[in-house]
């Protein structure tokens with residue numbers, strides 16, 4: 285086994301050239317086997333095996349630096365830098381992260397998880413290198429999907445005036461999570477097609493090898509121009525910006541890539557190598573269904589079928605169904621996603637109302653301002669977005685939606701702990717970043733019916749509102765509690781005396797369990813479904829303060845700027861002296877792992893909450 289000989293960075297250089305494709309095959313088998321058990325980002329990793337090997341053959345790690353965009357394709361890099369044993373615990377609590385982590389290895393130079401950051405970060409590393417007089421190589425690896433994100437262009441704009449070496453690898457597999465969309469995707473497609481015309485199986489770069497920055501590469505291409513009917517000069521967009529373009533190169537040909545990287549290292553300035561790869565390469569189910577195997581749950585290797593097929597609807601399914609109904613009822617309803625039609629459940633809406641569906645690419649900032657424009661034009665936009673990705677669009681929410689009080693609905697999925705993606709993806713800040721914005725309203729459903737009711741309520745509200753719901757199975761308990769949603773009003777579920785549990789969204793289910801245990805211990809416990817985080821229901825808090833010694837707030841958001849703080853602020857303002865306990869996420873990032881385990885770890889699972897309440901009662 286060649287893979288066994290790889291124990292640390294640079295060991296790959298000891299492998300004989302003729303054995304490299306066998307090593308690539310072993311890496312693929314390893315990835316398929318491990319990810320079939322743990323789950324993980326299979327497709328992107330299978331596509332980037334040879335590209336990563338070529339980089340490791342060409343660079344000297346950790347002195348040289350690789351910045352992985354999103355970082356979901358960095359598994360081969362982890363294998364080649366001595367972490368293959370960690371794959372047993374990939375994305376599990378205290379196990380190997382699914383993304384690059386500086387704390388995991390000195391070969392991980394920059395933490396990622398969100399898209400389109402790699403060129404900015406790489407440029408920063410280049411400048412730090414130049415200022416300190418070091419000579420190392422810096423490479424940013426960005427996918428075609430990530431190149432739809434605005435940050436990438438801000439960085440290219442900035443990099444274009446660079447006079448020292450900076451290598452950008454565009455790993456183009458013609459896919460984002462779903463189909464890649466828009467003008468950039470079309471442009472890259474044209475390059476691919478042009479390469480096809482030329483019948484340059486190994487890419488235009490190989491045919492023109494030996495060219496240098498700004499000289500014969502482009503002029504040779506121009507000379508070659510007369511031989512085509514339809515001409516696309518590859519990379520002209522980048523060349524015109526001052527970025528040397530090399531490619532396209534076959535991303536599964538290690539020799540070709542080592543050769544082009546060798547040349548790129550000699551360019552004094554920014555240089556982009558355009559590499560063509562196939563998502564899911566080498567595993568048929570993933571090649572056939574790249575979207576399904578982008579982020580795979582554990583699966584059967586023979587068939588590709590998930591090992592634990594889902595039997596219950598999740599919140600995304602509910603959102604998806606409601607959107608189709610809303611779209612049917614009202615022609616002004618439009619839906620927007622930033623490259624997540626599958627993940628947000630908007631695919632069905634897209635199929636039914638293609639003219640009212642917009643996938644804007646990985647462009648959350650644009651998605652929000654675009655929605656504001658739609659609203660200003662009289663439409664009723666719903667932006668479906670993951671909580672952690674919406675963090676990017678803070679100013680657009682404030683400046684473009686809320687100052688003008690435009691009726692944009694934010695359907696915030698993956699709110700709360702998401703699990704195996706970890707720190708970068710936990711949706712635990714949205715109450716905080718949204719609730720400080722005047723005109724914004726925020727609500728969270730306790731179960732699947734309430735999500736449906738809240739969405740319908742939200743589209744009729746006529747001003748900015750966020751409905752936030754978690755990843756995973758939609759709660760079906762408390763179905764008998766379905767009082768109409770009213771602006772800023774909580775819902776009393778159980779009304780007793782002594783302890784009042786004010787729970788938000790997903791925490792209502794936890795609060796039910798907490799209540800059961802406390803009742804067994806002889807306590808009277810009220811349970812209030814908060815429903816609204818902004819505005820909070822002051823009347824409900826006032827009422828609870830009248831006959832409950834202890835007020836407990838429960839939320840899956842960081843404590844700072846969350847629901848609990850708002851309740852406490854109101855209690856203080858009003859002079860209520862009741863005991864108060866805030867159950868929320870502490871002021872820290874939460875790593876990857878099973879959500880139930882993470883909840884225990886941070887003390888927001890039912891058992892921990894009971895213990896904390898009992899402690900609080902003792903102190904009184």
Ligand SMILES: Cc1ncc(C[n+]2csc(CCOP(=O)(O)OP(=O)(O)O)c2C)c(N)n1
Pocket residue numbers: 327328354356357397398399426427428429430431457459460461563578622623624646648673676
């Ligand atoms: C800001 C942000 N929005 C959305 C995502 C979700 N996301 C992760 S990977 C990905 C597609 C990236 O496509 P590409 O860069 O081409 O890489 P590939 O998956 O094709 O390897 C998306 C949309 C993200 N990580 N960050």
Ligand SMILES: CC(=O)[C@@H](O)[C@H](O)COP(=O)(O)O
Pocket residue numbers: 354356397461578579627698702705755
């Ligand atoms: C890398 C990335 O950002 C996405 O692929 C993310 O992992 C998707 O998460 P879900 O599995 O919750 O859709």
Ligand SMILES: [Mg+2]
Pocket residue numbers: 427428429430455456457458459460
């Ligand atoms: Mg891609």
